[in-house]
Amino acid sequence: MTDTIVPRSTMGRTVILGVIGSDAHVVGITILEHALSAAGFDVVNLGVKSSQDEFVAAATEHEAEAVLVSSMYGHARQDCEGLHERISDAGLDVVTYVGGNLAVGQDDFDQTRATFEAMGFDRVFDAETDPSEAIAALERDLQLTSGESETVRVNT
Amino acid sequence: MTDTIVPRSTMGRTVILGVIGSDAHVVGITILEHALSAAGFDVVNLGVKSSQDEFVAAATEHEAEAVLVSSMYGHARQDCEGLHERISDAGLDVVTYVGGNLAVGQDDFDQTRATFEAMGFDRVFDAETDPSEAIAALERDLQLTSGESETVRVNT
Amino acid sequence: MIRDRRLSTDELRRIDAELRADWPTAEAVDFDEAVAYHESLPPGKQFASVLEGADQPLLQPRAGVPRLDDQIELLQYLERDGGADLLPVTIDSYTRDNEYEKAQTGLEETRETGTDELNGFPAVNHGVDGCRELVEAVDAPVEVRHGTPDARLLAMVTFAGGFQSFEGGPISYNIPYTKEHDLEETIEHWQFVDRLAGAYTECGVTINREPFGPLTGTLVPPSIAIAVMLLEGKLAATQGVRSLTLGYGQVGNVVQDVAALCALRDLGEDYLSDEVTVTTVFHEWMGGFPPDEARANGVIGLGAATAAIARPDKVITKSPQEFQGVPTKEANAAGLRTTRQLMDMVIEQDIDIDGIARERQLILREVRCLLDRVEELGDGDVARGTIRAFESGELDVPFAPSDSARGDVLPARDDDGRVRIFEFGNLALDEEIREIHVARLDSRAETEGRDRTFRMVADDVDAISDGHLIGRPSHEADADPNRGESDAD
Amino acid sequence: MIRDRRLSTDELRRIDAELRADWPTAEAVDFDEAVAYHESLPPGKQFASVLEGADQPLLQPRAGVPRLDDQIELLQYLERDGGADLLPVTIDSYTRDNEYEKAQTGLEETRETGTDELNGFPAVNHGVDGCRELVEAVDAPVEVRHGTPDARLLAMVTFAGGFQSFEGGPISYNIPYTKEHDLEETIEHWQFVDRLAGAYTECGVTINREPFGPLTGTLVPPSIAIAVMLLEGKLAATQGVRSLTLGYGQVGNVVQDVAALCALRDLGEDYLSDEVTVTTVFHEWMGGFPPDEARANGVIGLGAATAAIARPDKVITKSPQEFQGVPTKEANAAGLRTTRQLMDMVIEQDIDIDGIARERQLILREVRCLLDRVEELGDGDVARGTIRAFESGELDVPFAPSDSARGDVLPARDDDGRVRIFEFGNLALDEEIREIHVARLDSRAETEGRDRTFRMVADDVDAISDGHLIGRPSHEADADPNRGESDAD
Ligand code: B12
Numbered sequence A, B: 001m002t003d004t005i006v007p008r009s010t011m012g013r014t015v016i017l018g019v020i021g022s023d024a025h026v027v028g029i030t031i032l033e034h035a036l037s038a039a040g041f042d043v044v045n046l047g048v049k050s051s052q053d054e055f056v057a058a059a060t061e062h063e064a065e066a067v068l069v070s071s072m073y074g075h076a077r078q079d080c081e082g083l084h085e086r087i088s089d090a091g092l093d094v095v096t097y098v099g100g101n102l103a104v105g106q107d108d109f110d111q112t113r114a115t116f117e118a119m120g121f122d123r124v125f126d127a128e129t130d131p132s133e134a135i136a137a138l139e140r141d142l143q144l145t146s147g148e149s150e151t152v153r154v155n156t
Numbered sequence C, D: 001m002i003r004d005r006r007l008s009t010d011e012l013r014r015i016d017a018e019l020r021a022d023w024p025t026a027e028a029v030d031f032d033e034a035v036a037y038h039e040s041l042p043p044g045k046q047f048a049s050v051l052e053g054a055d056q057p058l059l060q061p062r063a064g065v066p067r068l069d070d071q072i073e074l075l076q077y078l079e080r081d082g083g084a085d086l087l088p089v090t091i092d093s094y095t096r097d098n099e100y101e102k103a104q105t106g107l108e109e110t111r112e113t114g115t116d117e118l119n120g121f122p123a124v125n126h127g128v129d130g131c132r133e134l135v136e137a138v139d140a141p142v143e144v145r146h147g148t149p150d151a152r153l154l155a156m157v158t159f160a161g162g163f164q165s166f167e168g169g170p171i172s173y174n175i176p177y178t179k180e181h182d183l184e185e186t187i188e189h190w191q192f193v194d195r196l197a198g199a200y201t202e203c204g205v206t207i208n209r210e211p212f213g214p215l216t217g218t219l220v221p222p223s224i225a226i227a228v229m230l231l232e233g234k235l236a237a238t239q240g241v242r243s244l245t246l247g248y249g250q251v252g253n254v255v256q257d258v259a260a261l262c263a264l265r266d267l268g269e270d271y272l273s274d275e276v277t278v279t280t281v282f283h284e285w286m287g288g289f290p291p292d293e294a295r296a297n298g299v300i301g302l303g304a305a306t307a308a309i310a311r312p313d314k315v316i317t318k319s320p321q322e323f324q325g326v327p328t329k330e331a332n333a334a335g336l337r338t339t340r341q342l343m344d345m346v347i348e349q350d351i352d353i354d355g356i357a358r359e360r361q362l363i364l365r366e367v368r369c370l371l372d373r374v375e376e377l378g379d380g381d382v383a384r385g386t387i388r389a390f391e392s393g394e395l396d397v398p399f400a401p402s403d404s405a406r407g408d409v410l411p412a413r414d415d416d417g418r419v420r421i422f423e424f425g426n427l428a429l430d431e432e433i434r435e436i437h438v439a440r441l442d443s444r445a446e447t448e449g450r451d452r453t454f455r456m457v458a459d460d461v462d463a464i465s466d467g468h469l470i471g472r473p474s475h476e477a478d479a480d481p482n483r484g485e486s487d488a489d
């Protein structure tokens, strides 16, 4: 993350990041925050134990283009229920990702992915996800096409 | 095995012990030999890589009451094929046991047991068998009843 | 501001009375009846005496499922097929937040759907009778393991429910587990828990208390963890706790881990009054695991080997399924047996590794530095000192989610894989000690031909799950082909 | 009597010609064409240079199934999902007895029934083309691992088949593997194998040779194993072998294992001529495994930790299914990954354990004693000396099934778990050394309050599979409730 080439296109693009519900696992989003920043995004990190309201409020306030929800402790389904209604109620047009250990126990990830896609998430990531995959996905979903992908050297 | 109480009844009872086929795993029968001797049996240990003929010849020569075949390396089925015909051809009336890692690979032991019982073995033992189990089985099969089970102290 | 002084019986009663309103199951709690109940339990269920009387490290897994019948089956299985010496109930996250209503919903949903909708056992909801049913259904003593900042009601119910050991503490169950809990408040809450444990103890029912040593589980420098253990130990002892098990989470460098456990044991005995019986618990690696059961077994194996050398009184085992989610009972038992086999094979051997004494010296110096500062800041009062030290960042924990800690300190491994401090923040370590850390990390940076940046920290956080101890840049290529994408250095 | 002198080209040709009658596939062997074939192989398949050039211990599993397509699939799997650095073909037992006819039947039956009727890969039956298909189908270099006393035809076919490493030797593939093979004869047969390897080497195709260090795999005292390695090394070097990997099987005591590997490496370099490149291989525990995969992972973990400390050039891994039978490919790969994770986590750490130098000294003294006597008995000729020493029992191997060894020597563990000699037989160790062993075992006997009898040996043989390193009487109760029955002491 030091002295990294980042695409200029990501600069000024705001993403909201946080751990939802009663979940206190902070290490993953700490790593994600650094990686997203290093890749040029403006990251608003809500930290752990963030409520659905906090996600929606932050996205509204910061005119965010994406909301990244992390959940590690196994209660993601319960904690995310209703989130997408709130997002549309707030009139937000954001890309939504969820990632981490999304089910309690030894789940079958395909099934878990289907569950969360059905809830409205644009992408669902498991705990093996490297930050680079999230960045690549954001670049695609926010149409940061290669035409715009001029790069700039950033020292973090 | 030192200074052990053994039932007098086992004394003078001869058992043949050996590893059949091309199998060179000697540690198991070494342990078995000591345990059987300590329990009072007269043990004729043929060692490893013993042929069916050697088992039959030894049982005849020593008027043995039991033949204990060990096989560890996975070729037991092939190596034991025909053994029981030879035993009856020789007019022997012996109890036959087979034990060890009787199949190649991760077998289902119930199936393996059935295979070897069908071949004529009176008892089939897996590699978890402790010598004491073989001794207990011999005492039952050779009708060394508790009436006879006077004991004697032996120093090995 | 709160002080480190023993709660009076009146205060204890008053708080107890208040808490009874929080959830209906509290009504069933009756202290005297509970003492009698504990006295009726056989010696094999007396946690403190089983633990303190053992001549080899005892093994204990983590395990919690929502339903009582399932929890009983799980613990019986871990006892029988895992050979666990001590058993746990791990409490669910809603209970940890005192959201008994949500826990109730989760429990009921679980009963209806048959799939677990909670990540642990909601002991408050199960109530005194549920807890006793559990305690009676197994042979080994059972501990409550949770992560609850305000564990007062949980303690009331579970102590009355027959449990004789209770994990946590005001710092260790605040800093790593919460966001907005005030440290002063959690100290106050834990004074109640510890006083309640003390009250049982005075009636002849020793309640073992176990501060949570691993903290955030992620590259916590040993001296920080040990300082927290001693502070919590002292706070508990003030309230009358007489059986204390101080914890430490494996960092993965054998010399540092053995040294830290020695230091923890020695300091525990020095720092705490003679009335307290101090034991130690070693947690197998608490950070991110490899996403592969075979490799996870390698991590567990190193924990077992370290335990055999350091000989703590207790070892908390991990399962090969740690990475993915709450393990199956089979995987949990497998973690116990892998640990047992390796530990038993090594424990009879004399293994003296060079450099342990020196590392231990360094840890001792650091802990003294931290504790002296707490003493100063509190004018001799541990409670005040602790609050002030965390406020100023003179005490700090890496990756702490709680607002009660600065979370400025950042760790990284040195060239030998020992955890050093990369970013000190305001941490109360003297210049000489800081120089040692800086020098060690400089020499690693040199080995790797790169600067000391957050990247190094991030690489170290991922290293074990990627198959290494140290997050070297050279490892990245083989660890994950996708990795390269985001870094052009 | 045979002598340790290099076979002439004529002798080599004559024997080669004779062997061609043994099995039809021998006809396809053409030395010059084979050299050209080897030269066409990419650098990554050149066994000796891959092994000798590595900067970390390389991992290699054991693996052999009867069918070629299955063997290819198996090796590709172990490479891809196990991360094996070096690959094996383990040869079946009939081929080891030169019973190519029986192997053929087993192979055909396997093809018909779909279940494996051989315990390994019948390379002679698969012939030169089959071997090459295998070598080409994988990326890593492949070694032939077998246990064949008369491996001449196997060597001819497999060397021509593109394999560049060949396990075994006249002692190590006789004493533990046979009953009636004469040692003089096996030395003669291996002179051919080694000369053939030498001939390839002289043409620029280095064939790596690897004497089988674990011998009977069961509590072999390190000095005995090392002496055998050096003797076989010398015999091979005489025939022109230039890449030698000397082996050692883990005994489970970390200090003794690390000391033994140091001693092996040092003596290998001292004792063998400078033209020979000596590397070492460490075999994870070769004795009886626990009948439980979780516990087996503990045994494997200790092997990995030991390897990380001792840093041999190569590690042969075990699988968690070792106890029961030939492992599935998944279990085999799991053994590799467990080993890799633990080894990689420890290898960057400086771990210097006390007492290694002293144990190493003892091993060195013992090996010198044994080798000096061989030298004497052979009037300076290793071949003769070896034969005579085994005849007289001055060299001996515990639990040796072969009539060529006395098999009088019996090992037992001391109080620290190190393998000592309990029954010396005629072993050529001086009085002072014997006294050390006796004293160590006496002190164990005292600890256990029992006499030194065969029972102790038997208990030690079972100990690891029962969950311990040392077969203490106190362990029996918990290990196996049936145990008690046969012993009333
Ligand atoms: C460290 C740890 C802890 C620490 C956390 C300290 C802290 N405050 O952060 C402590 C010890 C306090 C802890 C507590 C608990 N933990 Co915990 N913990 C872990 C552990 C070992 C490592 C997590 C970690 O830090 N990994 C390292 C980081 C870098 O990786 P990561 O978190 O996976 O994040 C990466 C990816 O997942 C991904 N990612 C994550 N989120 C998102 C989101 C998006 C949008 C994207 C694209 C990517 C992404 O990118 C991240 C960066 O690379 C995991 C198991 C494991 N993974 O090995 C268990 C684990 C997550 N914990 C678990 C549980 C259950 C708990 C507890 C409830 C206790 C309990 N019952 O045992 C409490 C929860 C308390 C609470 N209220 O949150 C379970 C969850 C079970 C489940 N889902 O089925 C796990 C899986 C362990 C287990 N097998 O049981 N834990």
Ligand code: B12
Binding pocket: B022, B023, B024, B025, B026, B027, B028, B029, B031, B032, B068, B069, B070, B071, B072, B073, B074, B075, B097, B098, B099, B100, B101, B102, B103, B104, B105, B106, B125, B126, B127, B128, B129, B130, B131, B134, D062, D064, D090, D091, D092, D093, D096, D119, D120, D147, D176, D177, D214, D215, D216, D217, D218, D286, D287, D288, D289, D290, D321, D322, D323, D324, D325, D326, D327, D399, D400, D401, D461, D462
């Ligand atoms: C040590 C060992 C070796 C040593 C043997 C030295 C020697 N000469 O004895 C060496 C290294 C030389 C070796 C070689 C081979 N081995 Co090996 N070996 C083992 C190992 C690790 C331990 C065996 C042992 O000594 N156990 C300790 C003794 C005390 O226990 P035991 O042998 O099981 O015997 C007890 C019981 O089984 C029972 N018992 C045995 N027989 C009988 C008979 C009766 C009637 C009764 C009642 C009881 C009984 O009582 C015994 C005493 O308690 C086993 C795996 C394991 N078990 O962990 C593999 C194993 C037996 N070997 C195996 C194989 C395949 C081989 C080889 C063919 C090499 C190869 N392809 O990899 C060669 C065979 C060469 C040959 N021709 O025989 C396989 C067998 C596979 C299968 N059946 O599917 C095993 C299971 C390993 C594996 N998982 O692949 N081996």
